Amino acid sequence: MHSSTAEKAQFDPLKQQLESTFGYHQFRDGQEDIMQAAMQGRDSLVLMPTGGGKSLCYQLPAICGDGLTLVISPLLSLMQDQVEALKALDISAATLHSGVSSQESMATMQGLQSGDIKLLYVSPERVLQPTFIERLQTLKLNFIAVDEAHCISQWGHDFRPEYGKLGVLRNYLPNVPFMALTATADSATQHDIIERLCLREPLVHRSSFDRPNxxxxxxxxxxxxxxxxxxxxxxxxxxxxxxxxxxxxxxxxxxxxxxxxxxxxxxxxxxxxxxxxxxxxxxxxxxxxxxxxxxxxxxxxxxxxxxxxxxxxxxxxxxxxxxxxxxxxxxxxxxxxxxxxxxxxxxxxxxxxxxxxxxxxxxxxxxxxxxxxxxxxxxxxxxxxxxxxxxxxxxxxxxxxxxxxDPPQRYDGLEDAQKALSCVYRVGQQFGINHVVEVLRGSKAQRVLELGHDQLSTYGLGKSETQEHWFSVLRQLIHRGLILQDIRRFAALQLTDAARPVLKGEVPLELAKPRIELTATKTRITDRGDYNKILFRRLRKLRKDIADRDQVPPFVVFSDAALVEMCVHYPTTAKDMLEINGVGEVKLARYGNEFMQAVEAFLSGASERQLFNG
Missing domain, CATH: 3.40.50.300 (P-loop containing nucleotide triphosphate hydrolases)
Known part of the structure; x- marks a missing residue:
């Protein structure tokens, strides 16, 4: 058999499970290579942005393998959520942490021993317990996935001591491959993860960090x-x-x-x-x-x-x-x-x-x-x-x-800068931004009058402009290094040497017009023109009712992205429904009829205007 044919045969179960279990029709960038590495017993370091499909990188090879996959995760809530989502797909998953009852723990341990559990989620504290390590040595382990792996590094921004010790697992489980996954790691952190986890010639996959949405x-x-x-x-x-x-x-x-x-x-x-x-x-x-x-x-x-x-x-x-x-x-x-x-x-x-x-x-x-x-x-x-x-x-x-x-609009800001810098100087370089703005705008605040700052030559010089305007001008002057804020003296503003040529009018100065209101997004961010909003609201309500009935989060039923696709393609048959990303055979059997009926009811009652304009 040619190597390409062999590879194709090897990946048929992955592709098959991707579609039938998870309802996706193609792998995202890098996922297939990462899964192949895991199934071939190779270590890997996976850098993928949040939402890039990291979880699938270990979940899919886990259900295609015939042993146990151990997932080490830092948060109990995350473990619980993922286990709920996997169970909704009829995948045998469990979690062991301090919040699990002794009865549940015992049932999980029995499931591990009998080989019934495909994915086990544990905290770093639990996995390092000597008795637990002894138990792991008796099990058939496919591989170990270490999520949020940047926590391992001393340079990671969420340093967690237990994570730094996970490398000792290599001593007890020398032949078990590791998959380290994170959404953020600079080169120092990547090097640290490889070193501390003792990864051996790992496949390093680095997706684009861009999240264009x-x-x-x-x-x-x-x-x-x-x-x-x-x-x-x-x-x-x-x-x-x-x-x-x-x-x-x-x-x-x-x-x-x-x-x-x-x-x-x-x-x-x-x-x-x-x-x-x-x-x-x-x-x-x-x-x-x-x-x-x-x-x-x-x-x-x-x-x-x-x-x-x-x-x-x-x-x-x-x-x-x-x-x-x-x-x-x-x-x-x-x-x-x-x-x-x-x-x-x-x-x-x-x-x-x-x-x-x-x-x-x-x-x-x-x-x-x-x-x-x-x-x-x-x-x-x-x-x-x-x-x-x-x-x-x-x-x-x-x-x-x-x-x-909305590029910042620029204007000749020399005169404004001179007024602001002069005012900082006139108040003795001893006051913060609020007080300087009050003096500039001619405020009759008690403190301004008590200090006699209403007698200064800069008092009221900027009364024709708003407070927001002067806040913006002063901040831009701080950004440009013309003013320092002295934190040790209650953020008092002080002029730097760079302010002198501006005060004397020896150099031109462009400033950006202030941007205070959050107006960059004129409409709601969820507004898009390519799906029916009325149907989306109905399907969202149906999803919430089903989720409450089954006592699971709504996204475990279907994601917003799946609902949006339904509001573009209007699926009314099982074949149509399986074309929707995120709808696999299990979810089709469990929820498909209710959603198809809702789409049919909408279509039969919708006017042409409702259908196309939403």
Whole structure:
């Protein structure tokens, strides 16, 4: 048999299971090679963006093999979600962690011994227990998949000590191949993963880091509670995550959204475990629309229909930003990543980094944060900045970020800059941005009058412009290095040497007009013209009813992407239904009739206008 024929024969079961079990008609870039490596007993390091199909890389060879596949994952909720989704496809999967009852654990152990379980999800803490390692040595292991593998690295942005010790498994299971998977890893982290897991000549697959369906937007942080509240209300019930830098902010913002009628809840490490679990469950089941969280929330969250991610505060690295924004749009449909940026936040983070005792770690963190700040302050395509950071170089603008869609308008800003710089100087370089703006606009605030700043020559010089305008001008002058914010002195503004030629009018200066409102997206991000919106709403409601009946998250029934396809192709037969991506034989048998009936009912009652215009 020719090698190509042999390969084809070998991959027939993979292709067959891809279609019949998962309902997909073709592999994504790199998936087939990664699966082949696993089935041939070869180690691999898989770098794929969130939503790029990482889970399938180990799930498909697991069900095609005749032994057990062990999946090491950092979050109990993620393990539970994946097991639920696999069981819905009639795949024998189980999980072992601290939240599992002793009765369930015993049944799982028996299932392992009898060879009935195909995929077992465990936490790094559980897998390192000596008794568990002894048990693993008695089982037929296909391979071990290590998810969120960047946690292994000392340079990973979510360093977790137990992950760093997983390499010891090689001593006890020398012949079992490893598959390490992550959505974010720079070259130092990749090298660290290979070294710490003792990967032997691994296949290294690196997908493009580009997520073209996610729109990147950065806006000036001016009145953040109002900015976020107005934005979320425009989304009309779409699912989203808002990341905040402190627990207190998550609670304040969550309460503000609730008062505005948004189904929102806070999530942080200080909240009682049961409440956090309930919040996560409600979010996954579409009973809560928005979770306001610290970074404690979301790593590996298995919810494909998140339509927006907002960063209330700037993250500490591009890796963190990429990982967190990547939780939006995992179903491939349009999504948006919005960041509110204030240079003062950046100053505070730099101060915290400087307090780091480990010098090597301090240097790495400072370097990572500089790259993040550069992205926030960019005046060119944001996607290019992100992709370049991951060594994916391109000079073609993306057309789907705020700067591409709505390039900043420029104007001759010399006079405005001179007014702003003069005012900083006149108040003695001892006050922050708010006070300088109040003086410029001629405010009669008590503090301005008490200090006698209403007597200054710059008082009221800028009263013809809005507060937002002057905030933007001062921030741009900070970005350009004409002004420093002294964090040690309550963010007081101080002039640098670079301000002198501007004050004297010796150099020209162009500034960008301020961008305060979140208006880059004029319509809801989920609005697209190529599917029927009325039918989509009906199918979404049907999916929710079925999910509640079966006590599973709605995406376990069908993804939003599958529903959108149904609203384009109107499937009314089993053959039509199997053409929809994400509809395999198990889901066809379980849910197909109800959805086909809903489509038929819609078609019989729909006018031509409803059908084509939605």
């Amino acid at each position: 996610i729109r990147y937007v950065v806006q000036e942080k001016y009145k953040p509670l109002k900015q976020v509240r107005d934005y979320v209300k425009k989304q009309k019930g779409a699912a989203g995550i808002i990341y905040c830098g402190s627990r207190k902010k998550t609670e304040e913002l969550s309460e503000s959204l609730q008062q505005a009628g948004v189904r929102a809840a806070p999530y942080h490490a200080g909240i009682e475990h049961q409440i956090k679990e309930s919040t996560l469950r409600q979010f996954l089941r579409d009973d809560i629309d928005v979770v306001v969280a610290t970074v404690a929330f979301g790593m590996g969250i298995n919810k494909p229909n998140i339509r927006f991610v907002i960063h209330f505060d700037i993250p500490r690295s591009v890796e963190s930003y990429y990982q967190e924004t990547g939780r939006a749009g995992r179903d491939g449909l349009p999504a948006e990543a919005v960041m509110l940026y204030d240079p003062r936040d950046a100053q505070w983070i730099r101060r915290m980094i400087e307090d780091q005792e480990n010098e090597q770690r301090r240097l790495v963190e400072a370097q990572k944060f500089s790259a993040m700040q550069a992205m926030a302050e960019a005046q060119t395509c944001r996607r290019l900045v992100v992709l370049n950071y991951f060594n994916e170089y391109s000079d073609k603008e993306c057309g789907n970020c705020d700067l591409c869609l």
